[in-house]
Amino acid sequence: MRQIGTIPALRQYIHNRARRPIVVVPTMGNLHAGHLALVERAKGMQPGCVIATIFVNPLQFSPGEDYNSYPRSLGADVHQLDAAGVDAVFTPRINELYPAGVKHGTRVTVPELENLYCGKFRPGHFAGVATVVAKLFNIISPDHAVFGEKDYQQLIIIRRLVDDLHLPVKIIGVPTVRESDGLAMSSRNHYLREDERLKAPLLYQTLAQMAAGIAGGDTDYQPLQRAAVEELSEHGFKTDYIEVCDAHTLGRPNGGDRVILAAAWLGRARLIDNIAV
Ligand code: AMP
Numbered sequence: 107m108r109q110i111g112t113i114p115a116l117r118q119y120i121h122n123r124a125r126r127p128i129v130v131v132p133t134m135g136n137l138h139a140g141h142l143a144l145v146e147r148a149k150g151m152q153p154g155c156v157i158a159t160i161f162v163n164p165l166q167f168s169p170g171e172d173y174n175s176y177p178r179s180l181g182a183d184v185h186q187l188d189a190a191g192v193d194a195v196f197t198p199r200i201n202e203l204y205p206a207g208v209k210h211g212t213r214v215t216v217p218e219l220e221n222l223y224c225g226k227f228r229p230g231h232f233a234g235v236a237t238v239v240a241k242l243f244n245i246i247s248p249d250h251a252v253f254g255e256k257d258y259q260q261l262i263i264i265r266r267l268v269d270d271l272h273l274p275v276k277i278i279g280v281p282t283v284r285e286s287d288g289l290a291m292s293s294r295n296h297y298l299r300e301d302e303r304l305k306a307p308l309l310y311q312t313l314a315q316m317a318a319g320i321a322g323g324d325t326d327y328q329p330l331q332r333a334a335v336e337e338l339s340e341h342g343f344k345t346d347y348i349e350v351c352d353a354h355t356l357g358r359p360n361g362g363d364r365v366i367l368a369a370a371w372l373g374r375a376r377l378i379d380n381i382a383v
Contacts, residue, residue, distance in 0.1 A: 107188040109195050113245050116157075116196050120246065124193070125154025127249035132242055135160040136177040136293040137186050140283040144252045145190045147280045151250060158187050159196040159242055164208045166234030177293050196246070203241055214240045216263045216270070219356055223259050223367050224378065227346045235260055236267050243268075243275055251275050256282040256290050258367055258380040262356055282379070284310070290379045297375035305341050306372055312337055313348075313366050313381040320350065320364065320383045327359070338370055345370040353382060 108123075110116045120128065129148040133141050148156045160183055167173035180197065187195050204211060213233050219225070220232035243251065253261045265277050282290050288310040289295065289303075298306055312334045319330060327350045335345045346369040353363035364383040369376060 107184070107192055107195060109184055109197055111197055111199065112202055113198070116194070116245060119194055123155075124157070127151070127153050128155045128157060128246065129153040129250045129252060130242065130246050130248035131156065131158045131192075131252050132239060133158060133160055134162045134176065134293065135183045136179050137183045138291045138293065140254055140256060140291040142186065142190055143283045144254060144280050145187065145192055147278060148250070148252050149191055151278075153250070155193045156191070157194045157196060157246055157248070158192045161196075161198055161203065161238065163203075163234060163238040164200060165204070165237055166231050168228050168230055171228070172294075177296055196242075203238065213237050214267065216266050219259070219263050219266060222356055223347055223349065224369055225259070227369065232260070232263050236263060239264055240267065240271070243273055248275055250278055252278045252280060254282060255279045255380070256292070257378070258365060259356065262354070288314075290377070292377070294375050294377075297373065299373055302342075302373045302375070305343075306375075306377060308338065308341055309343065309368060309370055309377050309379050310381070313368055313379060316348075316350075316366055317381045317383045320366075343370040343372050346376070350383070
């Protein structure tokens with residue numbers, strides 16, 4: 107596997123060595139089995155080349171968030187990607203992606219979707235995500251890009267970005283990989299204390315209960331949402347939101363596929379999860 111830190115070197119590698127289709131797997135590193143499932147999916151597409159990226163993107167962190175303390179494990183990540191059969195990993199420094207400085211330069215925004223749900227609680231987060239993903243797509247020109255359904259709103263925003271800007275990239279979503287007790291794997295699960303880690307699966311259990319109720323015909327969403335928030339609060343969670351929405355538009359549910367999106371704090375960890383109905 108080649109590790110490449112600069113845009114010109116990556117472009118040269120792609121020009122000289124990469125066969126198509128090229129599949130890209132963007133990450134912030136600190137890799138776990140969820141990330142590796144994306145790589146596995148990429149490999150399973152019989153690609154000419156799989157390129158992973160590792161970049162903790164400062165633009166998607168709000169002031170006061172965990173940018174500085176976000177777990178970083180570059181050596182171990184590179185080793186895992188190599189073992190998983192990735193062809194190249196792009197590990198740029200901040201200046202490489204933000205030559206004008208992080209606060210300056212062009213932004214990509216997706217106005218209809220970026221202020222809902224997580225966007226309400228993390229102003230600027232999704233513009234940060236959309237901007238860095240647009241940069242990576244412009245640098246790499248991948249044929250396919252793989253993202254986790256774990257970050258469901260992010261996945262829908264990236265699909266919208268690609269549609270609206272006519273980017274010739276096919277977006278592939280991969281189901282959430284969970285611990286054996288149901289907790290969605292996340293780099294931020296390291297923030298949970300031992301007692302919190304034991305409680306953490308309750309978020310997914312609560313979503314699963316709600317989904318079962320809705321699938322059984324209960325479409326009175328507000329009381330279901332309120333009961334879920336209460337249940338979680340009794341166990342020490344501070345819920346940012348739990349909402350049933352349309353699985354494709356993230357708007358109000360109106361008869362089509364639905365998804366329940368949730369974010370809740372448990373101690374220092376902000377857990378996010380979702381479940382299809
Ligand atoms: P991150 O490094 O957290 O930015 O995540 C990089 C990619 O991995 C994103 O597309 C995430 O949605 C995906 N991802 C993170 N956790 C999981 C998981 N538990 N299962 C599947 N995909 C995941």
